[in-house]
Amino acid sequence: MAPEMSEKTQSSRATRLARWLVSGPPLLFLAVFFLLPSAIMVLASFRYPGEFGGLAPLFSTVPGVLHGLTFETYQFFFSDIIYVQVFLKSFLVALATTLICLLLAYPLALLIARSPKKSRDLMVLLVILPFASNFLVRVYAWMILLGPQAALSQAINAVLALFGLTPVHLLFSPFAVLVGMVYVHLPFMVLPLYTNLEKHDPMLLDAAQDCGANAWQRFWRITFPLSMPGILSGAALVFIPVLGMFAIPDILGGTGDMLIGNLIKEQFLGTRDWPFGSTLSIMLTLAVLAVAWLAARLGRGGKYYA
Amino acid sequence: MKSKKQISLRQDCCTAGLCRTLGVLAGLWFLLSFTPAHAEDVLHLYNWNNYISDATIARFEAECGCRVVQDYYSDNEEMLAKLAAGATGYDLIVPTGNAVEALIRQQVLRPLDKTRLPNLGNIDPAWLNTPFDPGNRYSVPYAYTITLIGYNSEKQRALQFPVDSWAVIFEPRYLEKLKGRVTVLDSQRELLAAGLKYLGYSANDTDEAHWKQARDLIIRAKPYWAAFNASSYIKELTVGNIWLVHGYSNDIFQADLDAQKAQRGFRILASIPKEGAVLALDSLVLHKSGPRPDLAHRFINFMLEGRNAAELTNLIGSGNPNRAARAYIRPEIAASAAVFPGAAQLTHLEMLRDLDRRQRRVLSRIWTEIKLR
Numbered sequence: 001m002a003p004e005m006s007e008k009t010q011s012s013r014a015t016r017l018a019r020w021l022v023s024g025p026p027l028l029f030l031a032v033f034f035l036l037p038s039a040i041m042v043l044a045s046f047r048y049p050g051e052f053g054g055l056a057p058l059f060s061t062v063p064g065v066l067h068g069l070t071f072e073t074y075q076f077f078f079s080d081i082i083y084v085q086v087f088l089k090s091f092l093v094a095l096a097t098t099l100i101c102l103l104l105a106y107p108l109a110l111l112i113a114r115s116p117k118k119s120r121d122l123m124v125l126l127v128i129l130p131f132a133s134n135f136l137v138r139v140y141a142w143m144i145l146l147g148p149q150a151a152l153s154q155a156i157n158a159v160l161a162l163f164g165l166t167p168v169h170l171l172f173s174p175f176a177v178l179v180g181m182v183y184v185h186l187p188f189m190v191l192p193l194y195t196n197l198e199k200h201d202p203m204l205l206d207a208a209q210d211c212g213a214n215a216w217q218r219f220w221r222i223t224f225p226l227s228m229p230g231i232l233s234g235a236a237l238v239f240i241p242v243l244g245m246f247a248i249p250d251i252l253g254g255t256g257d258m259l260i261g262n263l264i265k266e267q268f269l270g271t272r273d274w275p276f277g278s279t280l281s282i283m284l285t286l287a288v289l290a291v292a293w294l295a296a297r298l299g300r301g302g303k304y305y306a
Numbered sequence: 307m308k309s310k311k312q313i314s315l316r317q318d319c320c321t322a323g324l325c326r327t328l329g330v331l332a333g334l335w336f337l338l339s340f341t342p343a344h345a346e347d348v349l350h351l352y353n354w355n356n357y358i359s360d361a362t363i364a365r366f367e368a369e370c371g372c373r374v375v376q377d378y379y380s381d382n383e384e385m386l387a388k389l390a391a392g393a394t395g396y397d398l399i400v401p402t403g404n405a406v407e408a409l410i411r412q413q414v415l416r417p418l419d420k421t422r423l424p425n426l427g428n429i430d431p432a433w434l435n436t437p438f439d440p441g442n443r444y445s446v447p448y449a450y451t452i453t454l455i456g457y458n459s460e461k462q463r464a465l466q467f468p469v470d471s472w473a474v475i476f477e478p479r480y481l482e483k484l485k486g487r488v489t490v491l492d493s494q495r496e497l498l499a500a501g502l503k504y505l506g507y508s509a510n511d512t513d514e515a516h517w518k519q520a521r522d523l524i525i526r527a528k529p530y531w532a533a534f535n536a537s538s539y540i541k542e543l544t545v546g547n548i549w550l551v552h553g554y555s556n557d558i559f560q561a562d563l564d565a566q567k568a569q570r571g572f573r574i575l576a577s578i579p580k581e582g583a584v585l586a587l588d589s590l591v592l593h594k595s596g597p598r599p600d601l602a603h604r605f606i607n608f609m610l611e612g613r614n615a616a617e618l619t620n621l622i623g624s625g626n627p628n629r630a631a632r633a634y635i636r637p638e639i640a641a642s643a644a645v646f647p648g649a650a651q652l653t654h655l656e657m658l659r660d661l662d663r664r665q666r667r668v669l670s671r672i673w674t675e676i677k678l679r
Contacts, residue, residue, distance in 0.1 A: 049663045052408050053387050076667060082674055089678070143538065148486075148547050169486040171547075172533040250492075251538075255528045258677035269383060270494065271670040273663070 038285065045073055045278035053272040073275040083263075083280070087287065090260040093174075094242040097181040101189040101238050102231065104182070109193035109230075110223075113200070120198070127190050139180050139251050146171040146179070146252070172254035180248040185241065189234040196230025197223070236295050240288050260284055347372035349601040352396040354588070355380055357449070359617040366608050372601060389414065389593075397596030398605060402586045404660040406445050407438040409591060415444045416592040422603040425610035425630075432652060433627035436587065437659070445589035446606050449618055450625035452655060453496050453584040454644055456558035460572040461487075461549040469577040472504035475552055476523050481530035489542065490552040492534035494673045495658055496584060497524060500552055503581045509656040512665055521672045525679050534677075540564070543574050554586075555644045559623025576644035582654030587627070619645065 046069040048056035060067040077083055112123045130138060144150060148169065157167040170176060200223065208218045246261030260280065267277030347370070351358075355378045363374050377396070379385040382405040389396075389409075401409060409415050420426060426446065433447040455469050465483050467474050474480045475490065490497055499509035501520030511517075532548060542548035543561040551558070555576055562574040590609065592602050608614055612630030619626045619635050625645050626632075632640060639645055647655065661669065 049666075050390075051663070052390060052412065053383060054390055080671060082671065082678060085678060086674065147545075149545065169532065172486075254533050255531050256677060256679070258674065262677075263674060266670065266673075271666050272383065273667060273670065276667065276670070 038282075041278045041281055041285075045275050045282055046070060047275055048072075049273045049275050053274070055274050073279045076276065077279050077283070086258065086260050086263055087283070089258075090243055091287075093177070093181065093259060094239045096178060097185060097242045098189075098235050098239045100178070100182045101186050102235065105186060105189035105193055105234065106227075106231075109190050109197050112190075112194050113197035124191075124194065127187050127194075130187065135184060136247065136251075139184065139248055142176065142180055142183065142252060143171060146176050169254075171252065174254070174257055176252040176254075177249050177257050180252045181242050181245065184248065185238045188237040188241075192234040192237065193227065193230045196227050200226055232295050232298060236292060239291060243288060243291075244284060347598075347601070349374045349598055349605055350395055350397045350596060351376045351605075352385065352399045352593075353378060354400060356622060357400060357588075357618070359621045362609075362614050362617045365614070366605060369608065370601065370604055374605075394593075394595035395597065396593045397598050397602040399591050399593055400448055400588050401591060402588050403436060403438040403657045406589055406591060407660060409593075410439060410444055414594050416594050416596070416599055417443050418446065418592065418606075419599075419603060423607050423610065425607050428610050428612060428615070428628050428630040430627050430629050432649075433587065436657065438657070439589070445591045446610070447627040448588045448590050448609070450585055450587045450627065452555045452578060452625065452644055452647065453491070453500070453552070453586070454555055454558070455577045455579060456543060456551045456553050456561065456574055457577070458543065458546065458549040458572050459575050462575075467550070469575075470580050472500055472579045472581055474550065475500065476504055476527045478526065478530065481527060484550055485530045486532050487547070487549040488531045488551065489533050489535040489539045489548050490531055491554075492536040494669055495661075497534075497552065498669065498672075499584045499656075499658065503579070503583065503656075506581070509582070509584050510659045512661070514668060517669065517672055521676055524676050528676070528679075544568065544570065546570060546572070556622045556624050558644070559639075559642075563623075576642065578643060578647060578651055578654075580654070582656060585655035585657050587657060 044055055047058065048066045048070060050056050056066045058067060112120055115123060145152060147153065148171065153170050160167060204222050205218050208222055213221065244261045246259065246265045249257045249259050249262055264277050264280045264284070267273045267280065349372055351374055353376055367374055379388070382402050385399065385401060386405055386408060429447055434442050439445045455474065457469055462469060467480050467483065475488065481488065498517065498520050501523050502509055502511050502516060505516065505519055505523065507516050539548060539551050539553055540557050540561045543551060544564040558574055558576045565572060565574050590606050592599055596602060610628065612628060613634045615626060615628035615631035616634030618624055619631065619639060623639060623645055626635065643651065
């Protein structure tokens, strides 16, 4: 009996060790690159801004030097509805971007997944090809494409002129921001969808057809529910980066296109108010976590179908 | 943002063999020529992008038998942040007025030894003794930029909008003809200052009620503006998409040069509004951490010579505080009021003072309201 016992404990110790070895590095990664920076941010949000940027010291014996911790920044955040409005607006833009990406990406992913195996790799390569050039360069290219001298603007305004309508400006508008957001994030929706759709068993569709389901029913009752995990991971991959994006509104946006990312960037680079920038970042992180939690819950619901 | 021009030198080797031979020769030359005595004569200059002529640098290097190594920044905040984070070894920096003040208060600047600067007399006294550095204990004026109105000459002729007042930026009656063709700077301080000036207040007014008046003025004009823009408006002016801007004088100079080079058939002109405008004076200062104050003084004195000071103005159209430089500046540039404002205009120009943390926060909220409404 005894040797058997020791063998058992040994093997359980080995599995425990293996578990730690496997989950250790990612946990460490999470601690160093997420928890630690978040903790620094939380601390920064309670400190005073430094006179020339940065933060005022925590401790100081020099009289007249501002130091210590304060709730002032949080009071400031909640003192005005305007910051909540910026959050809401960013959420709306992120939501719209995600929906448009989904509508555009789904047929494409389906097409790739149902193509002959030979051509799939090439098509996936084409989807990720834009990553070969710099993100900012691609966004700047939209400045030319949407500019008033470009064919697109000229054509739209010629049509509008036929009906006696005033010409529109495509560049520097909420429309341009949405175009930029969708363009940049589309591959992040296509890839998880494709990975999911590719794994579907074609036999299921055949069976459904044999039972008399038409094309729409086959899609809506079989393919779509099965692709739910792909949709959710794609949505998360689009929604969350869009929420924090500041470069696209900066470059393509007009006079009213301030999103939460722009506001945070401005606190650090323009206003020299790190505590307020940190407060806004914490609020954003909490909002993103809430969305991720929601997505995870919905995702669990999705398993009913599978 | 200052206008920038990047020059890249690239030599293509035709064959790998030639490359290898050249590499060996270069290595030998490197070993032979860089004896320790030479390597120590290096001046470290922390400067704006494209803020000194290559010809000037080359001439100084020949004259002193030393090397000038430059590092670049594109705004004062960036430079201050880098120094605050512990960057050292810079002999000379070229900050704007309020950043000079910040550096003086942080006690990181080395006082000037004026006995080593015989050419200091070349500076126009109007540019000395600024509120930032009374008595110029630390700073020598280098160049300046004015924030003013830039416009497309042909469109102005056709539409006849006024260019001598901020009214054209803020009043809907003028903006109606310009809808979607106007950009203003994406800078809280600069735009607010333009609004305050138009309302008849000082650019440095910190009364919150006046700020709110300026905010309302900006929000009323905003629907007519294409964008808040601090970088791509140079290109948009040159191409002809944007006809009127609130921008920096040297950027407008750059847009004009580009438009002429591309033979667009129009010029991009600048005008200082009669209500006054913001002036940014950049000065040479010595950082305490710089190992070569001797070379730094020598460089400042060299830059104070008229010919050397003129080269920057000829290159980027910056304002020049040096009286001796006038003779070397191209006449069409010297004639521009945006580069050399007259004495009467000069009294309307103001340098921005730094705001304290509460004021910065209030201004930031006003700015958020402006952007959101």
